[in-house]
Amino acid sequence: MNAKDAALLNxxxxxxxxxxxxxxxxxxxSVPAVQRRIKRLRDSGVIKGNVIIVDPAAVNMSMTFIVIVELERDRSEQIEAFRRKAMKEPLVQQCYYVTGxxxxxxxxxxxxxxDFEAMTHRLLFEDSNVRGFKTSISMGKPYKTLYVPIEES
Structure with missing residues (x-):
């Protein structure tokens, strides 16, 4: 990645x-050069897509929850099954498999x-591989970004 690609991505x-x-x-x-670079960045998987960012409070989704989930078993098929289930849940914005x-x-x-309680029943209580979970509720407006600082390599 050169400086022009990095600048375009930023x-x-x-x-x-x-x-x-x-x-x-x-x-x-030139415009054609930028177009070619963006196409190459898309084709190579650097650019994953374009999105709009919706203010959750503007659509009456103003509560944010951070949930730490502990599974009963750590076998790869159970881990992958839980990840897939979490990805299908509309109220889950992010899901990380973590250590610690x-x-x-x-x-x-x-x-x-x-609404949150109903989601915990669908995702957590009804899953026999979930040993337990702890929830924290975000207070105030969170800082959120998906920005990745890009430098030329």
């Missing part, structure tokens, strides 16, 4: 709606405690 991470013309101007390349306390850390949103 710009696009901050605003994926930038036009090719604005990107080309910012990195001192617990086996998974889940970041979940919900409208209220009742």
């Amino acid at each position: 710009l696009l991470q901050n605003d994926a709606s930038l036009t090719l013309e604005r990107l080309a101007d910012a990195v001192s390349l 306390e617990g086996d998974f850390v889940i970041i979940s949103i919900a409208r209220n405690m009742e």
Whole structure:
């Protein structure tokens, strides 16, 4: 990855709606050169997709929960089964398989405690491989980003 690719990625991470013309101007390349670079970054898997970011509070999903999940068994098939189940749960935003306390850390949103409780029943209580879980509730507005600082390599 060279400096131009890194600059394009940093710009696009901050605003994926930038036009090719604005990107080309910012990195001192032609529009076709920027288009080719972006296509190459997509084709190689560096760029995974484009998203919009929705304010959860604006759609009445203002509660954020951090859940540490401990499994009964650590066999790979049980770990993968839980990961797949968590990925299908609409209220789960992030799911990490971790070392240390617990086996998974889940970041979940919900409208209220009742919605969260229903999710815990679907995802956790009804799973015989879940030994237990601990929940923390986010206080105030969280800082969130998916930005990855890119430097030329």
